[in-house]
Amino acid sequence: MSTEEREKQNSSERQTRRAVSDRRVEGVTQPIAPAVEAARQVELTINGQAVEAWEGMTLLQAAQSVGISIPTLCHHKELSTYGACRLCSVEVIRGRRSRIVASCIYPVEDGIEVLTESEKVAKHRKIILELIQARWPWVDKELLEKYGAQPGRFEEKTDFCILCGLCVRYCTEVKKANCLGFVGRGAERQIVIYPERAIEMCPTCEGGNMGCRSVCPTGTMPNEFAHTGPRFGKKLPLAYPVKSYSEDNVREVLHTVGDWRMPWVRSQTMPGK
Ligand code: SF4
Ligand code: SF4
Numbered sequence: 001m002s003t004e005e006r007e008k009q010n011s012s013e014r015q016t017r018r019a020v021s022d023r024r025v026e027g028v029t030q031p032i033a034p035a036v037e038a039a040r041q042v043e044l045t046i047n048g049q050a051v052e053a054w055e056g057m058t059l060l061q062a063a064q065s066v067g068i069s070i071p072t073l074c075h076h077k078e079l080s081t082y083g084a085c086r087l088c089s090v091e092v093i094r095g096r097r098s099r100i101v102a103s104c105i106y107p108v109e110d111g112i113e114v115l116t117e118s119e120k121v122a123k124h125r126k127i128i129l130e131l132i133q134a135r136w137p138w139v140d141k142e143l144l145e146k147y148g149a150q151p152g153r154f155e156e157k158t159d160f161c162i163l164c165g166l167c168v169r170y171c172t173e174v175k176k177a178n179c180l181g182f183v184g185r186g187a188e189r190q191i192v193i194y195p196e197r198a199i200e201m202c203p204t205c206e207g208g209n210m211g212c213r214s215v216c217p218t219g220t221m222p223n224e225f226a227h228t229g230p231r232f233g234k235k236l237p238l239a240y241p242v243k244s245y246s247e248d249n250v251r252e253v254l255h256t257v258g259d260w261r262m263p264w265v266r267s268q269t270m271p272g273k
C-alpha cells in the first residue's frame with residue numbers, strides 16, 4: 001500500500017471513529033430518531049354520510065367534524081379521555097358484525113359504518129340516562145323524553161355526583177394538584193378529596209375560585225373551601241367524600257359558576273335557576 005493510500009485509509013478510520021463518538025454522551029449511544037410517519041387518511045360512513053378522517057381521531061371527533069352531534073358526559077376536549085359514562089355510545093358495523101362502542105375513545109377505522117341514533121344506541125342511552133338520573137335529578141327533560149328514559153327505575157342515590165371524573169382529571173392534569181381521586185367499585189364508587197393536599201392547594205386555586213368547580217356539570221363540588229379552606233375539623237381524615245349536602249348547595253354552586261358546561265345533563269327547568 002502506498003503512503004498516499006495508507007494516509008487515505010487512516011483518515012477514513014478517524015472519521016468513522018469521530019462519527020461514532022459524536023453519538024455518544026458519557027458512554028451512552030444516542031438513539032437514532034425514528035422516522036416520523038405522516039397521518040393516514042381514513043374513510044368511513046357516519047349515519048350514511050361519507051366521512052374522511054385522520055388515523056388517530058376518535059369517532060366522536062370524526063362525527064363532530066361533519067356537524068353530527070353525539071351526547072357526551074365524561075368527555076372534555078381539554079382533558080384526557082376517560083370513557084366511563086357511555087352516554088356517547090354509537091353502533092359500529094363492519095360487515096355482518098355490529099357492536100356498541102364509546103365514541104369518545106373508539107378510534108376511526110377504514111370502511112366501518114357508524115350509526116349514532118340507531119335502535120340499539122337508543123336503548124343503551126335510555127339506561128345510561130336512567131342511571132344518571134338516579135344520582136342527578138335534573139337531567140334535561142328533552143333528552144329523557146327523546147330516549148324514553150323512565151325516572152325511578154333505579155334506586156335513587158342523590159348525592160348529585162354522577163362520577164364523570166372531570167374534577168379529578170382537571171385537578172390532576174390542569175392544576176397538577178392531585179387533591180381528588182376515586183375510591184371504591186360499582187355502587188360504592190365515589191369521588192374523594194385528600195384533605196392534606198386540599199388544605200394546601202385549594203384555597204388559592206384559580207384565585208379562590210376552585211378550578212374543578214368550573215368543569216363539574218352538576219354543581220356537586222362543595223364551595224365552602226373556595227374561600228375559607230376545607231372544614232374537615234381538627235383531625236384530618238385520609239380522604240373525604242365529595243358530595244353536596246343539599247339542593248341549595250348545588251344551586252349556589254351553579255349560580256356562582258354559570259350554566260355553560262353540560263347542556264345534555266343540565267336541565268333548563270332546574271328549580272331556582
Ligand atoms: S380547588 Fe382544589 S381540588 Fe379543585 S382543582 Fe383546585 S386544587 Fe384541585
Ligand atoms: S364532583 Fe362533579 S365533576 Fe366530579 S365526578 Fe362528580 S359530577 Fe363529575
Ligand code: FES
Nearest residue numbers: 073083086088104
Ligand atoms: S362521553 Fe364517552 S364515555 Fe363518557
